[in-house]
Amino acid sequence: xxxxxxxxxxxxxxxxxxxxxxxxxxxxxxxxxxxxxxxxxxxxxxxxxxxxxxxxxxxxxxxxxxxxxxxxxxxxxxxxxxxxxxxxxxxxxxxxxxxxxxxxxxxxxxxxxxxxxxxxxxxxxxxxxxxxxxxxxxxxxxxxxxxxxxxxxxxxxxxxxxxxxxxxxxxxxxxxxxxxxxxxxxxxxxxxxxxxxxxxxxxxxxxxxxxxxxxxxxxxxxxxxxxxxxxxxxxxxxxxxxxxxxxxxxxxxxxxxxxxxxxxxxxxxxxxxxxxxxxxxxxxxxxxxxxxxxxxxxxxxxxxxxxxxxxxxxxxxxxxxxxxxxxxxxxxxxxxxxxxxxxxxxxxxxxxxxxxxxxxxxxxxxxxxxxxxxxxxxxxxxxxxxxxxxxxxxxxxxxxxxxxxxxxxxxxxxxxxxxxxxxxxxxxxxxxxxxxxxxxxxxxxxxxxxxxxxxxxxxxxxxxxxxxxxxxxxxxxx
Amino acid sequence: xxxxxxxxxxxxxxxxxxxxxxxxxxxxxxxxxxxxxxxxxxxxxxxxxxxxxxxxxxxxxxxxxxxxxxxxxxxxxxxxxxxxxxxxxxxxxxxxxxxxxxxxxxxxxxxxxxxxxxxxxxxxxxxxxxxxxxxxxxxxxxxxxxxxxxxxxxxxxxxxxxxxxxxxxxxxxxxxxxxxxxxxxxxxxxxxxxxxxxxxxxxxxxxxxxxxxxxxxxxxxxxxxxxxxxxxxxxxxxxxxxxxxxxxxxxxxxxxxxxxxxxxxxxxxxxxxxxxxxxxxxxxxxxxxxxxxxxxxxxxxxxxxxxxxxxxxxxxxxxxxxxxxxxxxxxxxxxxxxxxxxxxxxxxxxxxxxxxxxxxxxxxxxxxxxxxxxxxxxxxxxxxxxxxxxxxxxxxxxxxxxxxxxxxxxxxxxxxxxxxxxxxxxxxxxxxxxxxxxxxxxxxxxxxxxxxxxxxxxxxxxxxxxxxxxxxxxxxxx
Numbered sequence: 001x002x003x004x005x006x007x008x009x010x011x012x013x014x015x016x017x018x019x020x021x022x023x024x025x026x027x028x029x030x031x032x033x034x035x036x037x038x039x040x041x042x043x044x045x046x047x048x049x050x051x052x053x054x055x056x057x058x059x060x061x062x063x064x065x066x067x068x069x070x071x072x073x074x075x076x077x078x079x080x081x082x083x084x085x086x087x088x089x090x091x092x093x094x095x096x097x098x099x100x101x102x103x104x105x106x107x108x109x110x111x112x113x114x115x116x117x118x119x120x121x122x123x124x125x126x127x128x129x130x131x132x133x134x135x136x137x138x139x140x141x142x143x144x145x146x147x148x149x150x151x152x153x154x155x156x157x158x159x160x161x162x163x164x165x166x167x168x169x170x171x172x173x174x175x176x177x178x179x180x181x182x183x184x185x186x187x188x189x190x191x192x193x194x195x196x197x198x199x200x201x202x203x204x205x206x207x208x209x210x211x212x213x214x215x216x217x218x219x220x221x222x223x224x225x226x227x228x229x230x231x232x233x234x235x236x237x238x239x240x241x242x243x244x245x246x247x248x249x250x251x252x253x254x255x256x257x258x259x260x261x262x263x264x265x266x267x268x269x270x271x272x273x274x275x276x277x278x279x280x281x282x283x284x285x286x287x288x289x290x291x292x293x294x295x296x297x298x299x300x301x302x303x304x305x306x307x308x309x310x311x312x313x314x315x316x317x318x319x320x321x322x323x324x325x326x327x328x329x330x331x332x333x334x335x336x337x338x339x340x341x342x343x344x345x346x347x348x349x350x351x352x353x354x355x356x357x358x359x360x361x362x363x364x365x366x367x368x369x370x371x372x373x374x375x376x377x378x379x380x381x382x383x384x385x386x387x388x389x390x391x392x393x394x395x396x397x398x399x400x401x402x403x404x405x406x407x408x409x410x411x412x413x414x415x416x417x418x419x420x421x422x423x424x425x426x427x428x429x430x431x432x433x434x435x436x437x438x439x440x441x442x443x444x445x446x447x448x449x450x451x452x453x454x455x456x457x458x459x460x461x462x463x464x465x466x467x468x469x470x471x472x473x474x475x476x477x478x
Numbered sequence: 479x480x481x482x483x484x485x486x487x488x489x490x491x492x493x494x495x496x497x498x499x500x501x502x503x504x505x506x507x508x509x510x511x512x513x514x515x516x517x518x519x520x521x522x523x524x525x526x527x528x529x530x531x532x533x534x535x536x537x538x539x540x541x542x543x544x545x546x547x548x549x550x551x552x553x554x555x556x557x558x559x560x561x562x563x564x565x566x567x568x569x570x571x572x573x574x575x576x577x578x579x580x581x582x583x584x585x586x587x588x589x590x591x592x593x594x595x596x597x598x599x600x601x602x603x604x605x606x607x608x609x610x611x612x613x614x615x616x617x618x619x620x621x622x623x624x625x626x627x628x629x630x631x632x633x634x635x636x637x638x639x640x641x642x643x644x645x646x647x648x649x650x651x652x653x654x655x656x657x658x659x660x661x662x663x664x665x666x667x668x669x670x671x672x673x674x675x676x677x678x679x680x681x682x683x684x685x686x687x688x689x690x691x692x693x694x695x696x697x698x699x700x701x702x703x704x705x706x707x708x709x710x711x712x713x714x715x716x717x718x719x720x721x722x723x724x725x726x727x728x729x730x731x732x733x734x735x736x737x738x739x740x741x742x743x744x745x746x747x748x749x750x751x752x753x754x755x756x757x758x759x760x761x762x763x764x765x766x767x768x769x770x771x772x773x774x775x776x777x778x779x780x781x782x783x784x785x786x787x788x789x790x791x792x793x794x795x796x797x798x799x800x801x802x803x804x805x806x807x808x809x810x811x812x813x814x815x816x817x818x819x820x821x822x823x824x825x826x827x828x829x830x831x832x833x834x835x836x837x838x839x840x841x842x843x844x845x846x847x848x849x850x851x852x853x854x855x856x857x858x859x860x861x862x863x864x865x866x867x868x869x870x871x872x873x874x875x876x877x878x879x880x881x882x883x884x885x886x887x888x889x890x891x892x893x894x895x896x897x898x899x900x901x902x903x904x905x906x907x908x909x910x911x912x913x914x915x916x917x918x919x920x921x922x923x924x925x926x927x928x929x930x931x932x933x934x935x936x937x938x939x940x941x942x943x944x945x946x947x948x949x950x951x952x953x954x955x956x
Contacts, residue, residue: 037552038556038560039553039557045551047548047549050551070525070529075515076592077625077639078516097582100577100579103577103638114578114592121516145554145622149582151582161553161555
């Protein structure tokens with residue numbers, strides 16, 4: 001699609017410091033990542049947004065396969081009765097499901113839920129397929145749409161329907177299932193850092209914040225530019241909770257029937273929201289090269305001057321041949337308009353090709369992350385651009401790390417946590433482990449326990465002063 | 479997953495000539511392509527089946543992008559009122575929809591349909607996005623699940639939920655939209671022939687058989703081994719029917735507001751059923767190399783003899799490095815068991831590596847399509863296997879073409895059509911163009927008009943004897 005309907009200017013994006021939520025909405029709509037669907041709470045992922053998702057899928061899918069997983073596809077509709085088999089699970093998800101009651105012109109005998117997550121239906125199939133220890137492990141992933149009816153929604157962050165992947169695995173022992181849980185958390189972390197340039201914090205969640213039905217949930221938390229946290233992925237150790245509820249058993253080597261140990265893990269189109277809010281600035285999106293739909297845009301300056309368009313086309317062909325996702329903007333908009341447009345859309349590198357520079361055998365490259373411009377020789381330009389993209393990728397991660405580390409503080413009191421999160425920080429504090437203290441912190445600060453810190457560095461609970469069982473990272477969260 | 483739950487033998491597959499439908503069911507279940515879901519009419523696409531779908535997606539997506547299309551994602555749920563905006567469309571699809579009436583614990587103000595196809599919701603968004611002729615063409619595709627509540631279902635062929643892609647495009651003129659309709663039909667044909675090795679017949683559908691709401695539907699028909707036809711893909715020219723119903727307008731160069739011309743086109747997981755029934759034989763699946771999850775399987779003979787496993791691993795590594803999807807079956811099953819298993823699963827090439835052959839610097843390769851075995855030198859084996867796979871691909875198409883051409887007959891009477899289709903043929907016959915004669919043929923022969931033949935080679939209608947307007951290809955169909 002051409003860009004004529006997108007004649008918006010940077011001035012129209014709300015001030016990122018004054019009104020971060022409005023800045024977010026402006027950016028996602030104006031850059032045509034997404035639009036609102038006709039049904040409240042739904043989103044349309046437009047081509048520019050979907051291209052980011054395709055790049056995310058490509059990178060993750062590669063990693064899932066490299067760790068031995070296969071993809072499969074399970075039905076969208078789940079009999080409501082399945083949910084009731086696991087007590088915590090039904091409590092967590094039943095209030096959010098969308099329910100099909102009629103189909104083919106008739107009322108259904110049993111209402112069907114649109115999957116909010118697929119443990120129950122996949123568990124039912126695994127129970128049928130799994131016979132012997134020789135069938136283990138079962139390592140399956142699904143790319144799918146899911147639906148959770150939410151009251152308050154925002155594109156990518158929280159929508160009634162979203163796209164995700166959900167891995168579901170079965171193992172013979174607790175140890176193997178725990179190893180899988182942590183392995184996939186590690187895959188997510190490596191992906192977040194190296195592909196999205198987001199320095200995530202991984203750790204175990206409290207009982208209150210864990211997945212409904214899990215023994216333990218491990219989360220990956222990302223700091224957004226407003227200092228709030230976004231849960232960017234989770235990996236659940238389900239123990240035998242679902243295998244007992246769904247009768248997922250196998251005949252072990254010793255001739256004994258045993259329940260399997262299962263895991264599940266997922267990330268979603270939320271990741272697009274994460275990268276927008278982790279990297280974006282007043283000009284708009286800043287997309288890390290690995291997942292950018294367009295990695296380099298070529299803008300001709302004085303396009304009618306001899307040789308300019310030819311040079312642009314040659315640069316484009318060379319970059320494309322080297323596997324760079326490149327776009328030549330040969331529309332009749334002015335260079336200034338194009339600069340604004342592609343900056344707003346977050347393209348990592350812009351190559352400006354003008355007649356005078358060409359005569360001197362050089363071009364200008366603007367890099368979006370630092371907004372710096374420099375001259376580069378035409379000779380060897382493809383390699384130059386590739387190196388630059390790889391620097392942008394690394395530097396974006398490093399810049400995000402510096403931002404985050406500068407906003408990690410410690411507190412010893414609820415007041416300290418409150419001041420910390422109001423200042424846009426993640427706050428480490430001691431916690432005795434009881435639900436009352438966790439609830440108290442939320443009530444006083446609007447911050448929740450994101451994950452346990454790796455080490456317990458606090459002596460006392462910030463609320464009750466009893467000995468701290470864990471040091472917890474608290475933050476306000478999306 | 480290991481294979482222990484699949485200890486089925488070839489003898490258990492029903493006779494392909496005596497009971498083709500049972501043969502089909504046996505094959506899809508025993509090869510673990512698919513399983514029945516818990517809700518009637520649903521299927522679970524298991525990893526081996528889903529891997530075929532991934533290969534199909536990969537090949538098609540490449541072609542869609544090469545022809546200028548981008549992917550996007552539109553909501554699953556469509557307000558019921560949207561369907562009523564296009565009269566034929568609602569008549570065609572309303573009886574088949576599954577309806578969400580409750581969500582988030584409350585009854586909805588308006589019931590929502592799970593998409594059976596997305597013209598209505600995509601049309602609504604295009605109406606919002608399209609402003610000027612400069613926004614045209616809009617060339618968008620969606621990979622998604624859809625739902626059509628069917629009474630009689632069979633895995634891959636007809637299930638309440640299935641996976642597909644649906645292209646939806648907008649154009650300034652009738653001519654461009656027709657060109658797009660035919661271009662995508664051509665993409666489907668080239669894909670079917672070169673990737674699925676199925677020699678399809680493409681042509682326009684009758685009014686009775688066209689898509690609900692289209693001006694014209696063009697279909698791609700594939701002959702199955704029982705002589706029945708399977709509609710393997712369709713491309714619809716929608717004219718201004720949907721643009722008028724959904725107000726998809728643009729300001730043209732001449733300053734006049736005009737309705738766009740739209741198209742839609744789709745193929746689905748049905749294609750997996752098509753390739754099974756076009757190529758399968760008594761031993762099970764025969765999968766064309768381009769879409770085969772495993773292109774070559776290595777079976778060690780007397781694996782404990784010195785050097786055999788080492789040679790197998792080297793062959794595996796060399797083939798994998800060359801991009802061949804290869805599997806070394808190093809389980810402790812007997813070679814005979816493995817032969818049966820991988821033949822049933824349709825792997826195009828089997829490499830048998832035994833100690834005596836190795837001493838002479840050779841291996842045996844079995845090709846699944848012809849079931850022929852030959853000796854090949856170890857030296858240059860990777861190139862040999864690649865050439866062999868490419869021969870298998872070509873020869874499968876040619877064999878299917880010969881089969882189909884031998885089953886294309888002409889008839890001048892309804893009785894002739896009946897005898898033809900009962901003999902497992904596609905039958906070309908003249909048709910006057912009226913609905914009564916078309917209905918009569920269906921009533922008498924259980925065959926339907928598949929597509930118009932390219933040329934009108936018949937003088938008279940097979941039913942009424944009036945001048946033939948079209949020569950139509952009739953067949954019984956899935």
